Amino acid sequence: MSTKGDETRHAILSKAFELATVAGLEGVSIGRLAEELDLSKSGLFAHFGSKEALQVAVIEEASRVFIQDTLLPALRAARGEPRVRALFNRWLEWGTRPGGCFFVAASAELDDRPGPARDALIKAQHQWLDEIAIAVGIAKDEGHFRDDLDPQQFAFEAYSVMLGAHLFNRFLRDPQASARTRRAFDGLIADARAPHRKRN
Amino acid sequence: MSTKGDETRHAILSKAFELATVAGLEGVSIGRLAEELDLSKSGLFAHFGSKEALQVAVIEEASRVFIQDTLLPALRAARGEPRVRALFNRWLEWGTRPGGCFFVAASAELDDRPGPARDALIKAQHQWLDEIAIAVGIAKDEGHFRDDLDPQQFAFEAYSVMLGAHLFNRFLRDPQASARTRRAFDGLIADARAPHRKRN
DNA sequence: TTACAAAACGAACGTTCGTGCTATTTTGGC
DNA sequence: GCCAAAATAGCACGAACGTTCGTTTTGTAA
Secondary structure, eight states: OOOHHHHHHHHHHHHHHHHHHHHOSTTOOHHHHHHHHTOOHHHHHHTTSSHHHHHHHHHHHHHHHHIIIIIHHHHTSOTTHHHHHHHHHHHHHHTTSTTOOHHHHHHHHHTTOOSHHHHHHHHHHHHHHHHHHHHHHHHHHTTSSOTTOOHHHHHHHHHHHHHHHHIIIIISOOTTHHHHHHHHHHHHHHHHHOSSOOOO | OOOHHHHHHHHHHHHHHHHHHHHOSTTOOHHHHHHHHTOOHHHHHHTTSSHHHHHHHHHHHHHHHHIIIIIHHHHTSOTTHHHHHHHHHHHHHHTTSTTOOHHHHHHHHHTTOOSHHHHHHHHHHHHHHHHHHHHHHHHHHTTSSOTTOOHHHHHHHHHHHHHHHHIIIIISOOTTHHHHHHHHHHHHHHHHHOSOOOOO
């Protein structure tokens, strides 16, 4: 029933997630984090036992926040195409946080570093991709999308556009990024709808 | 004039680029690099004067290699659609290097760190995007693609698919990544071709 | 109120980081 | 083969890194 420890632990993770979004996972050093929270390095360290354990906990915290702030609200949209659109649009919003999308940054950081942190991150992204595919499946059931549409393929292409949006917005700072993103996604939707072919 | 210095300098950059592709730009420390090359830290350091200058030079080296190994060979493909396809396929190959695509990794690393390194990286990516758009324009001239196609929009969407391919291959290790990528790109091409498609 | 556990602290550890100096070696033009 | 210039080495620095340790403070249940 201890409360104080859990409280501190959560305060640490909350700040760590905020820092990691801006500075990257490796950018969160224990010393910096402790200073920011007015804790001693050792006191903070004791909560996790290792840097790696901290990183895993941060990823899980990020998942929690993402589900709460982005996934769940999107899932409240009406079944079918509206929900698919909501998932996409909410993600775009999520990507406008200071520092951008935590998961995109962390993926690039960990893509060649096997370990529990990488595993936790993969799990989170699969969850997201699955949720999109499920929503697309529902849209098929509702008759919004064509019968022979592959939900996983759609998820792949939609996620690709999200990545493009992220890069053009955050890195290239292209003023047309939003317009391009919208056009690209509308193209995906149009293709998913029609039993015939795409348009643009 | 002086050859020895330039020779060493290039050997440094070559190894640094190789390391950076695998470990990230920040992962290339001067000490590590010197050890790997059997040089002293200070001797190596003297070639660049600062870590930041080294990073900029590494990015320029990466550009050089990319242009030589990927861009130029692709540009030798026949004008029009074949060249557009070649650009895409060559990029996919480039992304299968150990460590993946240097530019994708570096973009994520620098997207919130203004400075000369970031500028050099942006320049390189714009060059690549422009080249795609130009090839698409030619494909329009050749009558391969429809007249009202927006080359920059195509470049955005194609690049998005490349990013998706990179993530699904390297990070998620999805065995279907290649198939998904091909399908997505074929969709883009199909859409770019048809001048007249049924509307909904 | 006392007793015990949980939480936080401060100092130090061995490394590694980028960078600054000052020698020493190597190189290339004469 | 000499000699300036260029290239490289050697050494030291202050700071930051993750981690360990023994100790002190704080919280909580009996």
